[in-house]
Amino acid sequence: MRDAGGWEEWLAFFLRGVADVGGQATETARRILALREQDRQVITAKLGRAAGNGHRIHEYLFDRPIVSVKEVQGLIGTTYPAANEIVARLAQEDILHEITGRARHRRFRYDRYVNLFDESGSQGAAP
Numbered sequence: 001m002r003d004a005g006g007w008e009e010w011l012a013f014f015l016r017g018v019a020d021v022g023g024q025a026t027e028t029a030r031r032i033l034a035l036r037e038q039d040r041q042v043i044t045a046k047l048g049r050a051a052g053n054g055h056r057i058h059e060y061l062f063d064r065p066i067v068s069v070k071e072v073q074g075l076i077g078t079t080y081p082a083a084n085e086i087v088a089r090l091a092q093e094d095i096l097h098e099i100t101g102r103a104r105h106r107r108f109r110y111d112r113y114v115n116l117f118d119e120s121g122s123q124g125a126a127p
Contacts, residue, residue: 031116036062039112042093050086053078057090065110066099 036058043054053076060075061067073083087108090096096108 028116032062032113035112035116039095042095043090046093047086047089050089053086054090057086058095061096061110061113065114066107067096068105068107 039058040055043058044051047054056076057067057072064071067087069080069084069087072087073080076083076086087096091098091108095110095112097111098106099109100106
């Protein structure tokens with residue numbers, strides 16, 4: 001019965017759950033920041049003159065981790081071939097991965113970012 005003190009155990013259970021979820025969210029945030037910094041360094045070191053656009057695309061990927069070359073073209077305001085080239089370079093550096101398997105209308109995903117959420121959701125799950 002609620003009036004007999006059972007609510008205290010429920011509240012303790014609930015607060016443990018809140019603390020666990022908060023800890024997982026904090027760890028995911030740390031991993032996101034580490035990934036962001038690691039990839040920023042790669043873009044700066046490997047993309048040369050295209051690094052500025054590479055950084056713009058990279059920041060965009062945190063909001064939309066799946067993109068097309070056409071989206072990238074609009075984002076950086078360049079030609080389709082130039083957008084295709086920078087997407088190819090980001091894929092070469094293991095930042096983007098092509099996910100359609102097609103030659104046209106390809107989509108690319110920021111896998112390492114997306115995977116951070118899969119990892120955090122599976123922590124603590126039963127084997």
